[in-house]
Amino acid sequence: MANEFPFEISPMFEGERVRKDDMFVELAGPKSRGFELVRAASVDEIEDGKFTLIGPDISEMQEGSRHPYAMIYRIAGKLVEPDLEAIVERRNHDFQNYIQGYMHLNQRYDVWVRINKDAIKKGLKSFEQIAKATMMLFKNELPFIEKIEATYVTNPEEVEKQRAEAIKIYEARDARTRGLHDEDVDVFYGCTLCQSFAPTNVCVVTPDRISLCGAINWFDGRAAAKVDPEGPQFAIPKGEVIDKISGEYSGVNEKAVALSGGEYSRIRIHSFFEYPHTSCGCFEVVGFYIPEVDGIGWVDRDFTGTAPNGLAFSTMAGQTGGGKQIIGFLGVGVNYFRSPKFIQADGGWNRVIWMPKNLKEKIKADIPPELVDKLPTEEDVTDLKTLRDYLEKKQHPITQRWTKEEAAAETVAEAPAGAAPEWSMPAPAMGMPVGMPMVPMQFGGGEGMKLTFKNAKITIDRVVLRSKEK
Amino acid sequence: MTIKKGSFVIEGLENVQINIGKVVGQGQEIEGPTPRPEIISLRNWDYRILDRYNPVYTPTGDTCDYCTYGKCDLTGNKEGACGIDLEGQSAREALRISIMGAACHSAHGRHLLNYLIRKYGEDYPIDVGPSNLKAPLTETIMGVTPKTIGDFLPVLEYVEEQLTQLTAAINTGQEGAAIDFESKALHAGMLDLLGMEVADIIQISCLNLPKAEENTPLAEIGMGILDPKKPVVICVGHNIAAPAYILDHMDRNGLFDKIEIAGLCCTAHDMTRYKKTAKIIGSMSKELKYIRSGIPDVLVTDEQCVRADILREAKKLQIPVIATNEKITYGLPDRSNDPVDAIVEDLASGKNEGALILDLEKVGEVVPKLAMKIGPIRKAKGITALPDDEEFKKLVSKCTKCLQCTRDCPQSLPISDAMAAAVGGDLSKFEELHDRCVGCGRCDYSCPADIPVLNVIEKASQRVIREEKGKVRIGRGQIGDPEIREEGRNLVLGTTPGVLAFVGCGNYPDGTKDVYDVVEEMLRRSYIIISSGCSAMDIGMYKDTEGKTLYERYPGRFIKGNLLNTGSCVSNAHIAATTIKVASIFAGRKTKGNWEEIADYVLNRVGAVGIAWGAYSQKAFAIGTGCNRLGIPVVVGPHGTKYRRAFIGKPYRKDKWNVLDARDGSVINVEPAPEHLMITAETKNELMPLLAKLCFRPSDNSLGRAIKLTHYIELSEKYMKKMPDDWHIYVRNEADLPLAKKEQLMKLLEEKGWKIDWDKKKIMEGPLRKVDVSFQPTNVPRLCKEVKK
Structure with missing residues (x-):
């Protein structure tokens, strides 16, 4: 097929690295300065396809040199709004990496670009060629962009000046993202991208809940729904608030019926036990209920050991997933720990009683400070007994739930004999929903169990008599 | 005391001890309709796929000489004396070949199982790494979850029983219809996958081979890696049992510095999985060459892919041969019960040209001793078959x-x-x-x-x-669930264009370099490449300008753009089983006894393709046929035409591409995806776009379809120098179009008569069907919510 550019454009070049020896020029990066920025503008302000370069062009650069580099795009269209800027901006990385011989790393003010010598040999002379290709990809992929223009800057003073402005814009945007919550919006977004594999999965993306896979946040959903309202991401009007704390909305419930093929009719976005969100398969972390301490443990994919309940990630993940609503297990993306509404229906962070050390380190900043030291990892506890002791010693808030329950519990189980643990367990959590799957108790070797038969009827189908083998 | 049937009452039970020897069936609820499927149980599924993917025969002969009526001329639609026609006879051949392959792997599994049970006991637990579904094929076929190696006894008994039934169907005067021979061949292929899974899981568990590890070390490979000045032991074949004893003995006695030990064919893979210091000479193609070099001082054979002339060839060069498996005995004297020193003496002196030793512990002792003794003698003589x-x-x-x-x-x-x-x-x-x-x-x-x-x-x-010195990543075993979940996002969202499994033997049409070239191209395009067996070896034989092999350049995790090696031939089971895990993990599909539903899921959703570019053996055919029954298309190299049967889809037969939407049972006519189930490619240039095409599935979302289509078009343009003829039939709407060429392609579509709204950049008319991500394609009516009459 004819190609108007002197380079190939293909996802094949996405992972392409330009090493120092093959490099013609390095732009921005850790040893220089740069940024990328997308701004919304009104339709009549923009001259579609216009390119402006401030500073030297590629053909004027010396082989092996390094320059500051800024890429500023202004976009316009009936559906374009400032909330979409960040989403569009992030695609600059994807699209530029499709260009053969052009490496784009990181985003915002951390961008790092290299162009290799082969690209120059094949006819790359000007940033205009790069900008035109990028703009073409923007418009192809995001048809709500009706007009686009690009300004690239390689002049050091100009990059510095504009970079300071850009940083202010990023900060303002981040503040808006952080400040936006479920209650501030009228629509959530649904995503069905993974229904091709997980047919009954219903993914609801809200400002306080990123998709399970971590790939789609509320702003992504908004952008995609604009591109194609009938596409895989679409608006879900919230409808009436049924329960604010657990995050149940009439609009979501209605959509859940349709999307799951009638499988599910209620979804509570921030609930662990009752009508939890469905889990597909690619969740990074699985939460699991430990009835013995009435708390929720979390284990991530990279953790190869076993949780205090004696089970490994893969075993518990096997109970979850498949686009099903599973009570007692919940798959989440790491980002959900950062949500202010994190399982708030069930006590939020106060209900969290264990996670692997590496996961804890990763999200430490988001754990309520008073809990950080009270939350044990595999280094602190190994089984249910040590877990319970630890929580008690550290006065983890979960212990307050026990006092209530222990007072309420009347039944005293007969102490098991033999190899059974010597410590007593509290009765399982009160008010647990019916159908809660219990992880089977593990008895070793059939010993230490005392069975009492009362009114038993033993039916023997066949008795085989044979001499004892020696 | 007489015990009769009926009910009786026990008056008292005091101090009664109930011993539970083994708990069977706990948590073993059967979830699907076909646990332990008989020959006929999955016939409906077979008919469904055979109706779309028609068997195409290329028989090398047109007579049948199976029985004494013959030989019968079957040309011109003539029937033979027994009534069979050429189509039936060709299908019967397909069944025969599948059975042979399945028997090979299952017998390998049986040998290992008996041996490992003797050594470790029936209750030795299965441990394959971090997975919930530890034996996916066993669960899906048998409907049970094995916990210990003893739990595999009934599995192999089932395989053996079924293979007997199938073999019976080949006899003259039995099955007559081609389609039922093919259904039975598919059954044999499925049994092959099961037999392989048993063999590899038990050896991983008992011999502590890597358990779904991504970062296994690299092993050396090539004809140039050994130091020919040291005594050299070469193990040939597929079964690790005997070499494991040799390696243990060498380890215990500190002989690794004194003796060079390496393997030829799949035994080599398993030797490196067992002891990371072991080395690999190469595939079966290297057997004769390496023996004739005269470098080996002792040859140890076990089973499968061992040349029939090894003893004759070795004898000429005074290399003693130790046969260690009942299946290959070469007419050698059975020395299993003789003292070690006597055997060593007889072989070193040349009194005997070889020995059959079935006591593997003894093999472990004899081989190093013999090597130390005969090595210096042979080196001094400078024996080689090569001319000066x-x-x-x-x-x-x-x-x-x-x-x-x-x-x-x-x-x-x-x-x-x-x-x-x-x-x-x-x-x-x-x-x-x-x-x-x-x-x-x-x-x-x-x-x-x-x-x-x-x-x-x-x-x-x-x-x-x-200079033939390469590197191979040591076989990792299964793909663990956590890795599949992590890659899930790419798989499910469609950014991984597909999973390609390069498996099988070294009968390549144009050298090993082709496999390397194809794998490199597809890795750069972010396909996940899983390899095994001889293909996994040959991929590691070439280096880039910096002297690095593909295994050094691409990591071994189950993630797009990575290169994995599962291990030896029997580890192929894990590759097929990964698709079962995908169905279980992402769709919560029940696995136990649920073959048809799982295979239907794989066929319609999982973009995985097997490539046996140099397939030569009956085993490779059986593996391919098993994959076909699981809904995985397979491409073989040009020599694969000599298997004499392909499963070809016909895109022009629109009625063959109807599927049901499981949401309501409505019939949807879909694009031909995947287009074929078993097909031959003539050249590597033809292979690459074909692989991209065979990754299409009806359930693709637009993101995924656009990426798959990008590679299909690009590979065709790059290697066939033209746009593919049929690219447009895979376009359902504008979002399916490759991003960088959207406008050009829309123009081409317009030329084909499609209606384009250029203002909205939308396709208004032309595609076969609309894209609907929630579409649930299935070929199985019972899986639909309500079937429309």
Whole structure:
């Protein structure tokens, strides 16, 4: 097929690295300065396809040199709004990496670009060629962009000046993202991208809940729904608030019926036990209920050991997933720990009683400070007994739930004999929903169990008599 | 006391001890309709796929000589004496080949199981790494979750029983319909996958082979890696049992510095999985060449892919052969019960040319001892089959260019041209031939001038052979659930264009380099590449300009753009089983006894393709057929046509591409995806776009379809120098179009008569169907919510 550019454009070049020896020029990066920025503008302000370069062009650069580099795009269209800027901006990385011989790393003010010598040999002379290709990809992929223009800057003073402005814009945007919550919006977004594999999965993306896979946040959903309202991401009007704390909305419930093929009719976005969100398969972390301490443990994919309940990630993940609503297990993306509404229906962070050390380190900043030291990892506890002791010693808030329950519990189980643990367990959590799957108790070797038969009827189908083998 | 049937009452139970020996069936609820499927149980599924993917036969003969009525001429639609026609006979051949392959792997599994149970006990637990579904094929076929190696006893009993039933169906006067022979062949293929899974899981568990590890070390590979000055032990075949004892003995006695030990064919993979210091010479293609070099001082054979002439060849070079498996005994005396020293003495002195030793512990002791003893003797004599420089010159000048060798060569190699060049001192043509040569030795017999052609090729290629040193990532075993979940996002969202499994043997049409080239291209395009067996070896034989092999350049995690090696031939089971895990993990599909539903899911959703570019054996055919029954398309190289049967889809038969939407049972006519189930590609250039095309599935979302289509078009343009003829039938709307070429492609579509709204950049008319991500394609009516009448 004819190609108007002197380079190939293909996802094949996405992972392409330009090493120092093959490099013609390095732009921005850790040893220089740069940024990328997308701004919304009104339709009549923009001259579609216009390119402006401030500073030297590629053909004027010396082989092996390094320059500051800024890429500023202004976009316009009936559906374009400032909330979409960040989403569009992030695609600059994807699209530029499709260009053969052009490496784009990181985003915002951390961008790092290299162009290799082969690209120059094949006819790359000007940033205009790069900008035109990028703009073409923007418009192809995001048809709500009706007009686009690009300004690239390689002049050091100009990059510095504009970079300071850009940083202010990023900060303002981040503040808006952080400040936006479920209650501030009228629509959530649904995503069905993974229904091709997980047919009954219903993914609801809200400002306080990123998709399970971590790939789609509320702003992504908004952008995609604009591109194609009938596409895989679409608006879900919230409808009436049924329960604010657990995050149940009439609009979501209605959509859940349709999307799951009638499988599910209620979804509570921030609930662990009752009508939890469905889990597909690619969740990074699985939460699991430990009835013995009435708390929720979390284990991530990279953790190869076993949780205090004696089970490994893969075993518990096997109970979850498949686009099903599973009570007692919940798959989440790491980002959900950062949500202010994190399982708030069930006590939020106060209900969290264990996670692997590496996961804890990763999200430490988001754990309520008073809990950080009270939350044990595999280094602190190994089984249910040590877990319970630890929580008690550290006065983890979960212990307050026990006092209530222990007072309420009347039944005293007969102490098991033999190899059974010597410590007593509290009765399982009160008010647990019916159908809660219990992880089977593990008895070793059939010993230490005392069975009492009362009114038993033993039916023997066949008795085989044979001499004892020696 | 007489015990009769009926009910009786126990008056008292005091101090009663109830011993529970084994708990069977706990948590073993059968979830699907076909646990332990009989020959007929999955026939409906087979008919469904055979109706779309029609068997196409290319028989090499048109007579049948199975029974004494024959031989019968089956040409021109004639029936044989028993009533069979050529189609039926061809299908019967497909069944026969599948059974042979399945029997091979299952017998391998049986040998290992008996041996490992003797050594470790029935209750030895299964441990394959971090997975919930530890034996996916066993669960899906048998409906049970094995916990211990003893739990595999009924599994193999089932396989063996079924294989007996299937073999019976081949006898003259049994099955007559081609379609039912094929259904049975698919059954045999499925049994093959099961037998392989048993074999590999038990050896992973008991011998502590890598358990779904991504970062296994790299093993050395190549004909040039061993130090020929040391005594050299070469193990040939597929079964780790005997080599494990040799490696243990060497370890205990600190012999790794004194003896060189390496493997040929899949045993080599498992030796490196068992002891990371073991080395690999290469695939079966290297067997004859390496023996004739004279470097091995002891040859140890076990089973499968062992040349029938090893003893004859070894004898000429005074290399003793130790046979260690009942299936290959070469007429050797059984020395299993003789003292070690006596056996060593008889072999070292040349009194015996080899020994059959079935006591594997004894093998472990005999082999190193023998190597230490005979090694120096053989080295001193400088024994080799290769001609010296003087002889070489004479031999090449004897060539009369009659071309008989080229006619007999499976690869039709231009041997006489190389002879002519060598007369003038130019060895480069022979060096080229060396890579393309599969080492079969047929040329030796064809030469009327009695030139030992293979030896001449090898002699001429000594320079390249010395440099033949590559790296292979040691076999990892299964793909663990956590890795699948992590990659899930890419798989599910469609940003991984597909999973390609490069498996099977080394009967390549044009040398090992082709496999390397194809794998490299597809890795750069972010396909996940899983390899095993001889293909996994050959991928590691080439280096880039920086001297790095693909295994060094691409990591081994189950993530797009990564290169994995599962291990030996039997580890192929894990590759197929990964698709079952995908169905279980992402769709919560029940697995136990639920083959049809799982296979239907895989066929319609999982973009995985198997490639057996150099498949030669019956085993490879059985593996491919098993994958087909699981809904995985397979491409074989040109020699694969000699399997004489393909499963070809016909895109022009629109009615064959109807599927049901499981949401309501409505019938949807879909694009031909995947287009074929088993097909041959002639060249690597034809292979690459075909692979991209076979990754299409009806359930693709637009993101995924656009990426798959990008690679299909790009690979076709790059290697076939043209746009594919059928790219447009995979376009359902504008979002399916490759991003960078959207506008150009829309223009082409308009030229084809499609209606485009250029303002909205939307396709208004033309595609076969609309894209609907929630569409749930299925070929199985019972899986639909309500079937429309």
